[in-house]
Amino acid sequence: MTIQYINRPDQLDSLCQLISQEPWIALDTEFLREKTYYPKFCLLQIAAPGWVACVDPLAIADLTPLLEAIYNPNIVKVLHSCRQDLEIFYQITGKIPGPIFDTQIAAPLLGFQENPGYAMLVSSFLNVNLSKAHTRTDWSERPLSEDQIQYAADDVIYLCKIYKIMCEQLDKLGRSNWLESDFALLNDPELYQLSPENAWLKIRGKNKLTGKQLSIMQSLTEWRERTAQQENKPRSWLLQDDLLLELGKLQPVTLTDLAKIRNINDRTVNRYGKVICELIDSAKQRPPKPLAEKDQAGKKTQQHEAILDVLSAVVRIRAEENSLNPIILATRKDLEQLLSGDEDCLLLHGWRYNMAGRELQGLLRGDFTLSLKPDGVVISVA
Known part of the structure; x- marks a missing residue:
């Protein structure tokens, strides 16, 4: 596939036209922040089936037309481990280019471990081993070599292929809508600008x-x-x-x-x-801001630990029924948050709530009971 390397403003119009015709695009960025607080934006990679482009933000001062095309709410933006990439967009515009699909967040619903790396997904889905030749490239140096541009473009070329496979598999499992609330959380500005x-x-x-x-x-x-x-x-x-x-x-x-x-x-x-x-x-002369209840130091009682063990058993049961790693459904820390009444607990939102959160709340209220049978644990209405 021919890579469009765009480093002049007059090249943006044709790229914006390509973007406007797509229902979704794959995005990735290259940046540096080892010596800065804010990431230095060095390269933007964009792809869809049939085309790929690398845009040089160091050469083009005004990216407004391109950003307007990317921010089109009718176009899904596909990224992998998107937080740092989205931070760059937030830094430039003060908002997030939703809707977002993050392949790292979606992968565990297809049997992968929590937070799988991009290289792992490429290898698993496409049987391709990504090159590591430019892992430590200084992306602010110019000119970029053909190898560097190809290396950067590969990230979105393969991301397109992975996304299509993921969508097919999620559809087959009936899980395409499970991630809507997870992806919606990525629009929270506090994720990208810590006060x-x-x-x-x-x-x-x-x-x-x-x-x-x-x-x-x-x-x-x-x-x-x-x-x-x-x-x-x-x-x-x-x-x-x-x-x-x-x-x-x-x-x-x-x-x-x-x-x-x-x-x-x-x-x-x-x-x-x-x-x-x-x-x-x-x-030293003034009182501290109070710690949240979940952060206050205190020795956990045996009763507290026993309740967490019971909740963990339910998580394992529901995870097994849905062919998921239990850690993806809920960690022990998640269960501690649920027990403390933390409204930000993942188990109170999205697919996790439907799969286990509602039931766990019912157990804590006494609406459900657990009983042992020869073939396993049974959860029933109290």
Whole structure:
């Protein structure tokens, strides 16, 4: 298949015409973000059966006509593991180009493991082993070689073929509509733009901090996020996550104390040390934002664990009936969320709710009972 390499504005019209005639298109992006907070958009690959194009956003300053064509709500956009790709579109336009079909999300409904890689799907569906020759390519360098362009185009060429096979298999299993709510969640702007004041919610280990420790960690995490955005630097270049927790525990308020902390580098102390110490001192004077109930540290009782075991048994039964890996239906963490009443629990939405969530809620309310029979576990109305 001939690859259209588009690096001039006058080439966009014909591509937009091609896109407008398709019910769906495959998309992929190449970007760099090792040295930046925001991804640097370097290449856009687009394909449909019969054609493929690679668009150079470094050469074309105004992509408005192309974006308008892509954002057509009547055209399904097919991607694999789409979060970072969609972040780029959100960064440019402030919105998501729905509707979306993510092959990574869909694959487990066809018997694959959770979050399968693109190479695995290509190998499984098409018996093709993808080249890894340009895995670490600097996509911002120009000119791109023919091999690099072919490598980039292959991602969407094979994605088209995979999508068609997936749709056929999902239709055959009666599961084509199961993923609508999963894909709808991808339109949530919070997935692509983390607000600085809520950045602390992403820090693992936060539930082990209390009082002043938690307040300090929250304040420093908000500062780190704002500074990383303003300076367009990776947040880890400012402070690593584990260092945020350590600062919350040690609470240094002088540059001398700060410099003694393990893993903090001299550059950070010299450039940001005064601000960090002031933030720590200020945060010690105010109460922390409360942890959500699900994040509060506490020893789980044997009764709690027993309830989770019962719920897990139901998940395994329903997963087996539908030829799914139980982890795809619900993890133990999902069940803990359900037990805590978390409305964001996946079991309360979409196909998971219909397959098991409604029934699990009924068990917790006492509407259903479990009984043992020689041939297995039976769930019946109480």
